[in-house]
Amino acid sequence: MKKAIDRGEVYVNGEKAGTGKHVAGGDIIELFDLQKRAPKPYEIDISVVYEDAHLAVVVKPAGLMTAGNAFKTLQNCLDFNLQKSTEEFALKHARPVHRLDAATSGLIIAAKTTQAQIRLGEMFAAREIRKKYAAVVIGKTAEEGFFNAAIDGKESSTKYERADCVPSLRNEHLSLLHLYPTTGRTHQIRKHTSGAGFPIFGDKLYGKEGEIYKGKGLFLAAIGLEFLHPVSSELLCISTALPQKFTSLLRREKRRWQRLN
Numbered sequence: 001m002k003k004a005i006d007r008g009e010v011y012v013n014g015e016k017a018g019t020g021k022h023v024a025g026g027d028i029i030e031l032f033d034l035q036k037r038a039p040k041p042y043e044i045d046i047s048v049v050y051e052d053a054h055l056a057v058v059v060k061p062a063g064l065m066t067a068g069n070a071f072k073t074l075q076n077c078l079d080f081n082l083q084k085s086t087e088e089f090a091l092k093h094a095r096p097v098h099r100l101d102a103a104t105s106g107l108i109i110a111a112k113t114t115q116a117q118i119r120l121g122e123m124f125a126a127r128e129i130r131k132k133y134a135a136v137v138i139g140k141t142a143e144e145g146f147f148n149a150a151i152d153g154k155e156s157s158t159k160y161e162r163a164d165c166v167p168s169l170r171n172e173h174l175s176l177l178h179l180y181p182t183t184g185r186t187h188q189i190r191k192h193t194s195g196a197g198f199p200i201f202g203d204k205l206y207g208k209e210g211e212i213y214k215g216k217g218l219f220l221a222a223i224g225l226e227f228l229h230p231v232s233s234e235l236l237c238i239s240t241a242l243p244q245k246f247t248s249l250l251r252r253e254k255r256r257w258q259r260l261n
Helices: 002-007 074-081 114-125 188-195 244-260
Strands: 009-012 029-032 048-051 055-060 090-096 105-113 130-138 144-147 158-168 172-181 220-228 235-239
Touching: 048 235, 055 074, 074 090, 090 114, 105 114, 130 188, 130 244, 144 188, 158 188, 158 244, 172 188, 172 244
Parallel strands: 105 220
Antiparallel strands: 009 029, 048 055, 055 105, 090 105, 130 172, 130 220, 144 158, 158 172, 220 235
């Protein structure tokens, strides 16, 4: 109860509650104004791919946390980069409705109204939002297929398509994959590719010993989203370009192999 009260006003059965209030089964708990204190803006420019009065889709840079207690987060970038909504139930501050690992770059949906926030949350829970990722993995995969290994004892599935494959002096091959997770387990793509013998290039957590490339970052990006607009029901198909470092790596590895072969 105390943590909730610290973030705003809490009412139990219609009466304002203090930190010593005990609750019981059947009590009605209401939380109001959970963002009374404005987040300190982190004033860096990020790419805004789509924006209207209810939501925005932005590109989170690699290395930036989506949200949390730190100052340098995507959450704290949003007010600096987005227009304030004029809708009746506009949020005081736009909020990401899902997350990416700090090391992963790519598309994030941010809600600007209460209606959009609630509906988008329901859509993610019901797996109604289709996500597309790109990754450079070590090795040569099949042209297409599924990774279906369970994660933490839970059913998990990721469809993949091989978009490119280049020879590599150090790794024999590097494959560029497009991936479509149908479940949302923690680190699902990273665990699936690594578990199948194709760790993502630059993955310090799930990569193979001796094949961790320092200083280049993780070669995993969220590049596509497809979903119905939470208010208008319009189909939105949103994409962003493959990060430059992906194409540069593949081109460089191919040139090196050709030069020595």
